[in-house]
Amino acid sequence: MRVLLVTLLFLSISISVFGQTNILVLQSDFGLKDGAVAAMKGVAMKVSKQIIIHDLTHDIPPYDIWAAAYRLDQSASFWPRGTVFVSVVDPGVGSSRKPVVMKSKSGHYFVTPDNGTLTLVAEHLGVESVRVIDEHLNRLPGSESSYTFHGRDLFAYTAARLCAGEISFEKVGPLLSDGPHMLKYQKPLEERGVIYGSIDILDVQYGNVWTNIPSALLEKAGVRTGDTLQVEITEGDSVRYKEVVLYGNTFSDVQKHEVIAYLNSLLNFSMAINQGDFARAKRIGSGPAWKIRVKRQE
């Protein structure tokens, strides 16, 4: 009897303290003006009220797979192991892109159409394995005659069941042997003191320009904060920006409305105007077509 009591007691403690299921983080290009995201959350809550749901963003520019890949990469590593991310940004909704779940080496799960969304997290967090969602086993019951809202019926439902421990990763479906679909993009490199890279994304709220050049590459080229740099930005074959700027620690290292080069929160080379909008002022865009060249001013 006492043994039973103690067992039940520890069971009770462990359920209340450790029985917490995992976190579900949602990303899409659906916006928040209609009920689409709310329906996804409702489906997850029907699976289990224990699931902790958060949003990454639902304002990915429509159909912009690169931006989806980038936003996942920007924040995934800050979340606990076991967090399940859903990302639904897909120009080919319902097309032949396979619905997959990737488990990263960092212990995070990513539920998404396999259209390139996984490119950056696969590179940076490492791929443990990828499974194709078996739609016969992992589809919201009653949704079979709907063709267009995979985000709710397939992705959110499968993610929630994985999150709540209703299915194991193995029960998602068969392994995808050739890994996730990877987008091609210009990687950063250093040659004789000149650093080459591309503009990953615009920091939309402020108009800052974020490149894919890591701090390590700047150090390798001998660039230190306080240096002045020659920066050239090209779109395709056209030069769009060419100036000498300060490489500082913080925006307040330059005057209001002056340009500064700095490391962003991902420790990548970035450009901004202190209390201004660099991208708009200099008409700079982002994506594979936008390249940048940086060199220390001697």
Added chain:
Amino acid sequence: MRVLLVTLLFLSISISVFGQTNILVLQSDFGLKDGAVAAMKGVAMKVSKQIIIHDLTHDIPPYDIWAAAYRLDQSASFWPRGTVFVSVVDPGVGSSRKPVVMKSKSGHYFVTPDNGTLTLVAEHLGVESVRVIDEHLNRLPGSESSYTFHGRDLFAYTAARLCAGEISFEKVGPLLSDGPHMLKYQKPLEERGVIYGSIDILDVQYGNVWTNIPSALLEKAGVRTGDTLQVEITEGDSVRYKEVVLYGNTFSDVQKHEVIAYLNSLLNFSMAINQGDFARAKRIGSGPAWKIRVKRQE
């Protein structure tokens, strides 16, 4: 002693596992730029930290009761039984519209001014009963001298107390015998192979046009995916769109920038441009004034 222990133990287990209160889902036309929605959530958290709060949307177009009714209807059924929805979209804030709680036959609760917001959920989920909120019993203590923020002081507070089990549905207030206030709108119908309906709403993020014509009506008229259809859209007495289009399963059934007719996630007849904005391109609106006629091309 042992009996007491076991009793306490099961109590403990049941509190930790089943003691979870219900979910509160908020909708409004307040936007998220100020502190109004946050104050509603704070009021709910003061009632009980156990309440799970989610947003439906706070971007209902200002004062658009039809849109509020539509968004509720679009997502309510995906949430668990017992979920309490609050919807505050009301051109007549503080006017004679009664504050009510409707319990649907599906077991969901809807807390709202009774101005037509309940029209569609009442029709689709069924009305178990409607109660008028008794403001003497169910108003945030200390808020009596405030006349304008019913969303926080009356609706959020009452909903949170219902959600947390502080009051039962019966304690909301007296029954409203004549049910919720219902908006009039054009219902879908089929006559000799021609289907008539109206444009419920625009899928704002993508510019798709969603009608109130269900898949069953299309089937009744012999319409199958792969068919080509004659579609005519009118605003009042004016024809705004008249073309022959493909009725497909997925957007990728047509080329980029081509029009497609399809079933949306609610299984209603809808129209889109693959990777484009149908509503903007064709200048189509929504609401009771916008009607649609669909016929299979022989």
Added chain:
Amino acid sequence: MRVLLVTLLFLSISISVFGQTNILVLQSDFGLKDGAVAAMKGVAMKVSKQIIIHDLTHDIPPYDIWAAAYRLDQSASFWPRGTVFVSVVDPGVGSSRKPVVMKSKSGHYFVTPDNGTLTLVAEHLGVESVRVIDEHLNRLPGSESSYTFHGRDLFAYTAARLCAGEISFEKVGPLLSDGPHMLKYQKPLEERGVIYGSIDILDVQYGNVWTNIPSALLEKAGVRTGDTLQVEITEGDSVRYKEVVLYGNTFSDVQKHEVIAYLNSLLNFSMAINQGDFARAKRIGSGPAWKIRVKRQE
């Protein structure tokens, strides 16, 4: 043995019922289009999955410290004691503004750069004490080489640890003896029946104008609902609006598109157009430069 069992049992009950940690409420000018806010939430979830996270708003106009101060003040008191607010709106990111935590007399915590953001909550909730965050003790491990995202590495991390009980308020860092930095602004006053104040903020969703004149001052000047009032709004030395308006209880006291003066949800004197946008129609702004004068029409 029984004593042990009973002790463990109550421990279990108390963990499951009372072991709930506090609430974390986030505010910023980051917007929700990128992964910045999500990274802050991830950091908090890594500290403890028990933390209940909500947003105040992330749409504070960029660098607008007054708006940040105002939004905090608008909603903080509606949240339970112990709630931890993070507000990151700071034109001088990385500059010499001290990172602080203020505990208010109302038992709320505010984690923010000490740049004036605390002005209104300090005045209205009272200051118990302010501590400077010790960056050596309270910084996200591994973030030392990042210079620009204090919101995540310092503010969210410290707030989450405080929220989860990982650190006590005393462990935040040393006391700041001279209290929070206070912004100067025009306070409301009444002189011979004339009431002077300033326009605190625009109710952005609807274009209503909210002043800092409390209902008590109106009562002192003998103003009652139903009265007609002379209202004059100036920007600097220029008169921008001068009309006679009704002081009503609810918007429906006037016709559609008519101006009404009323008490907002904070019980402050406000102006609106019923189902319209007063600020846009009359070109009225907000902030210290915008003053208002109200007098009862005899």
